[in-house]
Amino acid sequence: MADKEKKKKESIFDLSKYIDKHIRVKFQGGREASGVLKGFDPLLNLVLDGTTEYMRDPDDQYKLTEDTRQLGLVVCRGTSVVLICPQDGMEAIPNPFIQQQDG
Amino acid sequence: MKLKIFYFKEGRLVDKCIGSRIHIVMKNDKEIVGTLLGFDDFVNMVLEDVTEFEITPEGRRITKLDQILLNGNNITMLIPGGEGPEV
Numbered sequence: 001m002a003d004k005e006k007k008k009k010e011s012i013f014d015l016s017k018y019i020d021k022h023i024r025v026k027f028q029g030g031r032e033a034s035g036v037l038k039g040f041d042p043l044l045n046l047v048l049d050g051t052t053e054y055m056r057d058p059d060d061q062y063k064l065t066e067d068t069r070q071l072g073l074v075v076c077r078g079t080s081v082v083l084i085c086p087q088d089g090m091e092a093i094p095n096p097f098i099q100q101q102d103g
Numbered sequence: 104m105k106l107k108i109f110y111f112k113e114g115r116l117v118d119k120c121i122g123s124r125i126h127i128v129m130k131n132d133k134e135i136v137g138t139l140l141g142f143d144d145f146v147n148m149v150l151e152d153v154t155e156f157e158i159t160p161e162g163r164r165i166t167k168l169d170q171i172l173l174n175g176n177n178i179t180m181l182i183p184g185g186e187g188p189e190v
Binding site: 027028029031033051053055069071072073074075076077079080 | 158175179183
């Protein structure tokens, strides 16, 4: 039972390896941001430095370059975070699920 | 049980933040700029001298004075010293 208590507080993922690295964060609601990870806590609140925010518009689809802004030092709420990945660990690719209809 | 939020850098960040301007970005297209008076474990926030921004309709502004209690449920980002979006 004591073991179970202790495991409850441990995170399944260690963010310390991302400290001082450039990461990309996605939020509930469609917002995206990237910045250098300066700090975090077990609740997944993050401190990002030199943050760039990307916003997704309905007509924008997924063009990120249009609406970016610099936010500087930012605290990201862990309750809102849905994804964290290294900044250079992802790239945009053409949609692999669309199939060409041959008449 | 004490919920220790933001212990890494925010521990000092929040001390500097209380009493100064803060820019809060919500999950939707709303942003709030105000003077931080305090917050709780759930990051509900008390702000004063508040300006509310809607980003989508070309940056409409609604200014409210006095104090507001902002529900932390929809807060996505907190930017200390931020002045809000460029209008």
